[in-house]
Amino acid sequence: MSQIVRGDKEKQVSFCRSIGLRHLQLTHAAGGPAEEEPSQRARSFIFLALGVLAATTLKIYGEGGTVPFYVCENGFIAINPPLTGGRIGSLSTRTAHPEFLTRFQQILDTADLKVQIENPYAFSTKGEMMKACKNQSTLRNFAVTSTSCGRFLHYNYKHCGRCVPCQVRRASFLASGVEDSTEYVFRDLGKDDEDNAGFDDVRSAAMAIAERKQVGLERWLGAALSYPHVGDVSKVEALVDRGLKELEALHLSHGVK
Numbered sequence: 001m002s003q004i005v006r007g008d009k010e011k012q013v014s015f016c017r018s019i020g021l022r023h024l025q026l027t028h029a030a031g032g033p034a035e036e037e038p039s040q041r042a043r044s045f046i047f048l049a050l051g052v053l054a055a056t057t058l059k060i061y062g063e064g065g066t067v068p069f070y071v072c073e074n075g076f077i078a079i080n081p082p083l084t085g086g087r088i089g090s091l092s093t094r095t096a097h098p099e100f101l102t103r104f105q106q107i108l109d110t111a112d113l114k115v116q117i118e119n120p121y122a123f124s125t126k127g128e129m130m131k132a133c134k135n136q137s138t139l140r141n142f143a144v145t146s147t148s149c150g151r152f153l154h155y156n157y158k159h160c161g162r163c164v165p166c167q168v169r170r171a172s173f174l175a176s177g178v179e180d181s182t183e184y185v186f187r188d189l190g191k192d193d194e195d196n197a198g199f200d201d202v203r204s205a206a207m208a209i210a211e212r213k214q215v216g217l218e219r220w221l222g223a224a225l226s227y228p229h230v231g232d233v234s235k236v237e238a239l240v241d242r243g244l245k246e247l248e249a250l251h252l253s254h255g256v257k
Contacts, residue, residue, distance in 0.1 A: 003027060003047055008147045015142055019135075026050045044095040048104055048117075055115045066114040071096050073119055074126040076243030077168060079236060081224045083208040098122065102229035123235055125243045126168055127175025136178075143173070144181050161186040162199045168243070171250040190255035197256050206256055209248045217241050 002012040002025055009025065016023035026047075048071075055067040073096035080093060094100050096119055105117050121129055133139045148169040149159040159166050161184025173180035189196050196202065212220045217237060225233050 008152070011145055011147065015146070018138060018142060024054055026054075044093075044100070045104070052108065052113060052115050056113065061114060064114070066116050069115050069117045071101065071117060071119045072121055074124055074129050074168075074172075074243075075119075075122045075236075075239045076125050076246075077165070078119060078122060079225075079230075079240060081208075081221060081240050083164070083204040086204075097227075098231050099227040099229045122231070123239050125175070125239065125246055126172035127246045128242070130172050130176035130178055140178055143178060155185050159184050162189060162196065163201050164205065167201065167205055167247060167250060171246040174250055174253060175246045188254065189251065190257075197254075202251075202256065205247050206251060209244055209251065212241075212244055217244075 002016075002023065012025060013023065048069075051069055055061060055069055058067055061067050078096035078098065080097065098119075101117050101119065108115050108117070124132070130139060130143065147159075148165045149155070149161075150163045150165050151160045152158070154160075159169070159182055161170065161182075166184070167189075169182075170180060170184075173182075186196050186199070189202055191197060197206075208220065217240070221237065221240065225236055230236055
């Protein structure tokens with residue numbers, strides 16, 4: 001199942017056909033009588049609910065079995081550690097955060113809905129996911145045409161190259177050794193201006209990398225992993241550390257200071 005996004009619908013279909021997946025496209029867009037709430041804070045909850053709805057229509061569910069519901073997100077973005085103090089709490093997306101997914105699972109269990117949410121990449125960085133892919137030829141054919149950017153529509157269906165998802169994307173290509181021929185609006189992250197090295201997301205990542213080196217990972221993370229359902233904290237800390245190192249390698253390759 002995928003979420004319909006303008007400019008991405010056809011690519012989603014192509015990806016699924018290439019690997020032989022049954023595919024259902026849905027959208028969280030909904031209208032109501034009340035004034036619209038533009039933040040999209042409920043988007044993740046609605047999309048998961050649509051996934052559960054789809055799961056309950058399957059034959060295995062009708063026969064009393066439990067349906068696995070895979071939320072395939074790399075562990076670093078799932079945790080999405082606040083790079084700076086201005087990104088704590090709901091100021092950063094936590095769509096696949098273990099705390100959120102666990103609490104959502106509790107709702108399903110209470111409602112006796114036999115759907116089990118799993119993130120098989122909870123302890124993998126995006127670069128590690130690309131390295132471990134068993135079909136490297138398909139990965140190399142399709143990875144570049146995938147969409148990661150948080151401002152994809154704003155830049156006329158192009159990756160900005162500088163937002164956090166774009167930086168993680170670019171770092172993962174670098175870490176995996178897969179050629180990245182993505183067209184980025186802002187390609188040279190090391191350029192000393194407000195559009196590149198001085199852009200907020202690039203500067204925030206650079207500050208996080210520097211602070212981790214200065215005070216250590218645990219102190220930099222602070223209370224970021226103090227959720228009751230975050231899981232094995234030591235494994236999560238190691239994951240975050242590896243994710244930051246992938247970002248650091250990207251910054252070093254561009255001379256970001």
